[in-house]
Amino acid sequence: MVTIKRWTFELGSTLPFLVVAMGLAIYSMPASADWYRFSDTAMTTPIELEFWTEDKELADRIGEEVLAVFHQVDEQMSRYREDSEVSRLNRNAANGPVTVSDGLFEVLEKAREVSILSDGAFDITFGSVGYLYDFRAGKKPTEEELLSGLPRVNFRDVILDQEAQTVEFRQAGIRVDLGGIAKGYAVDLGIEHLASLGIRHARLSAGGDMRLLGDKQGRPWYVGIRDPRSEGRNAVVLPLQDVAVSTSGDYERFFVDEAGDRVHHILSPETGKSVQGVQSVTIIGEDALTTDGLSTAVFVLGPAKGLEMVERLAGIDVVIIDDQRMMHVSEGLVPPQ
Template sequence: MPVRSLINSATISVGAWLLVGGAALVHGQASPQGASTREYRFLMGTSIEVEAYGGDDEARRAGINEAFGAMAEVDRLMSNYRDDSELSLINRTAANGPVHVSAPMLSVLAAAQKVSGQSRGAFDVTVGPIVRLWGFHDKKPHLPTAAELAAVRPVIDYRNLLIDSERETVRFAKPGVEIDLGGIAKGFAVEIAANALRRRGLGGFIDAGGNQYLLGLPPGKRVWTVGIKDPDRPDRLLGVVDTAETSVSTSADYATFVEIGGRRYGHVLDPHTLQPSTAALSVTIFSPDGTLADAMSKAAFILGPHEGLTILDRFPGMTGLIAYRTTDGSIGVVMSPQLKGAFHRSPPQP
C-alpha cells in the first residue's frame, strides 16, 4: 500500500529565520499578491505551525483547519500516550493474534518495515521497550542495567512485526513486543497536512518540530532556504540549503536527550546495541515523502555519515546532509551529491 494516504520552536520573525527543530527555515515575507494565514496548535506533544499561501482568507483558514484535523487524527491513531489509540490497542493485543488496522496505520507500518529492511534494522519501530527503559517515554531518565537490556533484547527486532497487507492485519511474533511510532508518525502527519493545503490549490508550510513540509514556494521567492543548525551551538547555523517543494526531517542528539549522572544521552536509540547512537550529530533528510524522510533521518543517524548517506540513494528523490564528530573533535559534514550546489556553508564564527 502506498505511504500517501490520507523540542521546541523559537520563532524570530516572519521573513527571517524560523528555528524549527533541527533545522532553520527562511521563507519569504508575504506580499499583498501572496497573502498568508498562519496558526499554531499543540498536537502530538509539540507546538505545530501551519501557514497557508494563496487563495482568499476563507480558503486558507479552511485548509489550515483541515490540516490540523488530519494531524489530530494521526495523533488519535498513533499516539502511545493515549490508552484509546489504535497503536495502544495493537500493543495490547497483537501478540495474541492478528489485529485489523486502519489504512493510515497499515501505510505507516509498511513504510517503517520498508526502511527497516533497507537499513538492516537501523530503523525499527519495535524499540518501544528500550524507549521506556531509558526514560524517554515518561521523562524519567534511567540508565538501564545489562540485565534489563538483556531481558528486552529478544523483542527488539522489526521482524517481530508481521503485516498481512491483503487482510489489513498486523500481529506480533512473540509476547513483549511494543511498537513506538515516534520516529515516523510526525513525518506522515506533516505530509497529509500538506495534502490538505494542496487540494485547495494553496502553498505553505507545516512545522512540527523536527519535521516540516514545504509546499509550493514562499511568496516572491524562487526557493525555500533551510538552515542546518550547528550541533555544538544550536543557536548558530552550519549553513543553509536551497530547495524546492519538499519534506524536511531532522534528527539531532542535541534536540531531545536525557541527562543521567551529569552525562547527556541522545534519544536516537540503536536497535542493535540498545544504546543511544553516537554515530552522527545531526541528520537532515529532504524527500517528497515525509513519512520515509522521518524514518530515514533516524536510520541514517544510527548508520553514521558514510553508510547512512549511501542508503539514501535507495529512495527516489531523497537527499540528505549528515553532521558528525571527526577524530580531531571538529564537526564534519557529508551530503548527497545533489545538495552540493545547494548547500552554502556559514562563515566561521568566534
C-alpha cells in the first residue's frame, strides 16, 4: 500500500484530485482514423508521439519532423558522443570562454536556475563523477575515485556570459552532463513544432518526460504513476491535459552491488553516490525543461526539503514515493477538506 498524508490507497487506485503522470504508462481510448502514432529511440530512451489531424500526408511529415528533433538534440547535448557540442564544451571550457548555440545556452541557464532553487541538489557537473559509473557492467567508483572527482562537482564553477553567450569552467576536469534536463528540452521543442503546425491534441514523451497538448478530443488523457517496485503496475491512474510531467526513478538505470544495495543513476552532488530514501519523484508543470530538472532536484532533496521547495514555486506540483512506500504530494494536489 502507498499512504498519502492521511489517505491510504491500494496501489493502482484512481485518485481524482491528483493530476500526475509517469514514465510512461499511457491509458488511451481506441484509436480512430484521425489519430496518428509514431515511435523511435533517441537520447537512449523510447520516444512516443500521438496526435490528431485529418490530413494523413501532413501527419507523416509531422511525425518525421518531430522525431528528428530528438536526434538533433542528442547530437548536440549527449555526453556519449565525442562530436557533440557538450563534449566539445567539456574538452575546451577550462581553457577559456566557449561560444555555444542558443539551445545549449538555454538549457545551461535553466540548469543553473534549478541548481540555485535547490541549493545545488540539481547539478549538471555531477558528470565529473558520474562518468565513473557503468550501470550496464555493474561498476561503481572506488572511494578514492570519488574523493578525487567530487571537488569538480560545483555548478558555480560553470560561468555563463549571457551577453557573449559563452561558457567557461573555473577549473579543469569538470564534466557537464545534461542527462537530467536535455530530454525535457527536446520534448518542449517537439510540442512547439506541433503547435506551430496547427496541431491541438497531442501527446509526446521521451522516457520519463512528457507533454500533453490539449485533451484527447474532448476526453482527458489517462496516465499512471508507476509503482517503483512493480513493473507494469501503477500507484495511481489519473486524467490530465495541457501539462508537462517528468518523473525520476531509482528503477530506470541501476544494479545491485555485492552488498545488496541498489546503485542507481541519480547521484548526490555532495557524495557522488546514489541518493537513498526516495524511489520516485513526479513533477507537474507547464514546460518539460523545468519539470525535468526539478524532478531530479526533488529526488536529491528528499520528501521534506523537496516539498518545501515546490511549495514556493508557482504552477508546480509534485508526487514523491519514498523508500517506506509513503506517497507525499504538494498542497496543490490535495482536495479541499
